[in-house]
Amino acid sequence: MYKRLCPFLFSLIIFCSCTAPIKTDSDILELNYPATLPVIRRADWGWQPLKRTLPTHAISKITLHHGGVDYPPGKDPVKYLRELQQWSRTEKKWIDIPYHFMIAPSGAIYEARPINYPGATNTDYDPTGHALICLIGNYENATVNQEQLQAIIEMTAFLAMQFYVPLYAIKGHKDYTETLCPGKNLYQYIENGTIQSRVQERLIK
Numbered sequence: 001m002y003k004r005l006c007p008f009l010f011s012l013i014i015f016c017s018c019t020a021p022i023k024t025d026s027d028i029l030e031l032n033y034p035a036t037l038p039v040i041r042r043a044d045w046g047w048q049p050l051k052r053t054l055p056t057h058a059i060s061k062i063t064l065h066h067g068g069v070d071y072p073p074g075k076d077p078v079k080y081l082r083e084l085q086q087w088s089r090t091e092k093k094w095i096d097i098p099y100h101f102m103i104a105p106s107g108a109i110y111e112a113r114p115i116n117y118p119g120a121t122n123t124d125y126d127p128t129g130h131a132l133i134c135l136i137g138n139y140e141n142a143t144v145n146q147e148q149l150q151a152i153i154e155m156t157a158f159l160a161m162q163f164y165v166p167l168y169a170i171k172g173h174k175d176y177t178e179t180l181c182p183g184k185n186l187y188q189y190i191e192n193g194t195i196q197s198r199v200q201e202r203l204i205k
């Protein structure tokens, strides 16, 4: 019986593995946010599913970025995110938006690239192992408001707890390579330790 069944099963496995569509959504690591951290999930802002993936990574660092482009007051962040996703995939050939979380001027936090896939960069550092948080806008020019700073601290504290990231591994993009990112007006809060110390306060609560 088995002798007759096995070749059939074997060819079925070959057939299935050759014709099955590439299913990626189930590989995405979904995070459970506490009620105090109302992150807007991908499914709630029109994020388009991945068409391809990358080898996954384990988070050991948290790195802050800015968009690097002036952001007009009143611009709809959902429209911005949809356009950024489209541009990332078509122009840059990345799998998705380069960052894992995007923070709007209101302080609203949006999920972007799934956290278990390494981010992307136009510079020469390797983003493998980094959780990437991006403040939408250009913080060489704009100042960081209290809602944004609070959102950065809450998101960073959550990720630090979730992935056991030490405070010294919370840095800015410019700590890894030649770039202005995340802009001097955001970087000052990393350089003077404000973000790290306020994250620490949350970790010991």
Ligand SMILES: [Zn+2]
Residues within 6 Å of the ligand: 064, 065, 066, 173, 181, 182
């Ligand atoms: Zn950056």
